[in-house]
Amino acid sequence: MKKRSTILTLFMLLCxxxxxxxxxxxxxxxxxxxxxxxxxxxxxxxxxxxxxIDFYLDKIKQLGFTDVVVDVRPISGEVLFSTKYAxxxxxxxxxxxPNFDYLGRFITSAHRLGLKVHASLNVFSAGHNYFDRxxxxxxxxxxxxxxxxxxxxMPITKQKEKYAAMVNPVNRSYRKYIIKVxxxxxxxxxxxxxxxxxxxxxxxxxxxxxxxxxxxxxxYSGIKLKHxxxxxxxxxxxxxxxxxxxxxxxxxxxxxxxxxxxxxxMRELRDAVKxxxxxxxxxxxxxxxxxxxxxxxxNFASQHYDxxxxxxxxxxxxQTGYAELIDTYITGNYYTDISISEAEQxxxxxxxxxxxETQFGTWYSVEGSCRHLRHILCGxxxxxxxxxxxxxxxxxxxxxxxxxxxxxxxxxxVFDICHLIQHRNLWDEVKKGMQKAGLLNL
Numbered sequence: 001m002k003k004r005s006t007i008l009t010l011f012m013l014l015c016x017x018x019x020x021x022x023x024x025x026x027x028x029x030x031x032x033x034x035x036x037x038x039x040x041x042x043x044x045x046x047x048x049x050x051x052x053i054d055f056y057l058d059k060i061k062q063l064g065f066t067d068v069v070v071d072v073r074p075i076s077g078e079v080l081f082s083t084k085y086a087x088x089x090x091x092x093x094x095x096x097x098p099n100f101d102y103l104g105r106f107i108t109s110a111h112r113l114g115l116k117v118h119a120s121l122n123v124f125s126a127g128h129n130y131f132d133r134x135x136x137x138x139x140x141x142x143x144x145x146x147x148x149x150x151x152x153x154m155p156i157t158k159q160k161e162k163y164a165a166m167v168n169p170v171n172r173s174y175r176k177y178i179i180k181v182x183x184x185x186x187x188x189x190x191x192x193x194x195x196x197x198x199x200x201x202x203x204x205x206x207x208x209x210x211x212x213x214x215x216x217x218x219x220y221s222g223i224k225l226k227h228x229x230x231x232x233x234x235x236x237x238x239x240x241x242x243x244x245x246x247x248x249x250x251x252x253x254x255x256x257x258x259x260x261x262x263x264x265x266m267r268e269l270r271d272a273v274k275x276x277x278x279x280x281x282x283x284x285x286x287x288x289x290x291x292x293x294x295x296x297x298x299n300f301a302s303q304h305y306d307x308x309x310x311x312x313x314x315x316x317x318x319q320t321g322y323a324e325l326i327d328t329y330i331t332g333n334y335y336t337d338i339s340i341s342e343a344e345q346x347x348x349x350x351x352x353x354x355x356x357e358t359q360f361g362t363w364y365s366v367e368g369s370c371r372h373l374r375h376i377l378c379g380x381x382x383x384x385x386x387x388x389x390x391x392x393x394x395x396x397x398x399x400x401x402x403x404x405x406x407x408x409x410x411x412x413x414v415f416d417i418c419h420l421i422q423h424r425n426l427w428d429e430v431k432k433g434m435q436k437a438g439l440l441n442l
Contacts, residue, residue, distance in 0.1 A: 033411035040071040042418040044092040064440035076134035077126035118194035127165025146210040166203035194281030201296040258297030259320035283328030302378035337365040370408030384409040388419035402433025
């Protein structure tokens, strides 16, 4: 009886302290890492010669960064390496890049400095809506996701306020295509340390409402939809005149179905990568806002975490969690509120890129996000992402965000190096943040 009482007391203490019960008591977290992200389009001109790559790699190494993420497939679907499966991005914004091995130069120069290199791909984007450019515009219009807006159903290429022309994740021909691209990349660069997949998701709550998704849902759920898309949700105006989602009778089942699609995609992509190079790190980037990220069909939590108390989660939703498939998980702690106390005082709320409504709560701060993520990931490592652009008018908070991410998560990711290059005073704040966190000793 005494032993049972001791176990119960320990259980209660763990719950009170917020330590995830699914975490192995003997496990140890990896040492802190710092990632610098290099976007393909925003840095196209600046990184159009090998010397620039060498210069900035040396600079980030001196600041304590351990990894660099090189975007090689931006949202247009063009790529920055040679493959017969995708057009190469040779020109952007009136800049023509000389013909050299862009990713190869990163790998060679970074490894010389002791930096690891990850190649990033925007998986379910294949066009740029601002320029009517990309694969969806040049031969593959059927790949375009069908979005359900207050104006009705339309291909995403007609939704010009959205810059990324997203693909429907249900589309099997596209999934086979992107696996070929990924396979080619991993085979060409055996020295690559990791893959980071971006935009492995639906565009938003309004996507995808094509007939393929309707049929896929019916097959998955066993439910015959009589009124589509109204059985999922309808758009209604709130008291302020803004359109909001009014859930239909099968909304929660729809959310589970979409998450199951993304889970299956993640398994397919992981298998493709590991079959070529079992040692390569398989990673992904997602937004950190789990309370609303179900809107894009993504469940990045551990399957040991049970979200069934959420009003959007079915009893089987936990089975769509893909944390166990990931070696390197970077998440977007894109908040200008750094501490939990700041978030509690924020009356304006936060509305992230994929949100249909403004969000409030302790989650929407760097500290709060990290603490919540540690729980839902059940102790698996994660790296807190920073959007440097958010700190143009409050540069000191960039240092605070870096320090806080390094304190409460397993590392930090800065997106994007272009913002530091364009606003040179931010380099000093990066240095301060790295110093305060103990990742840089000068």
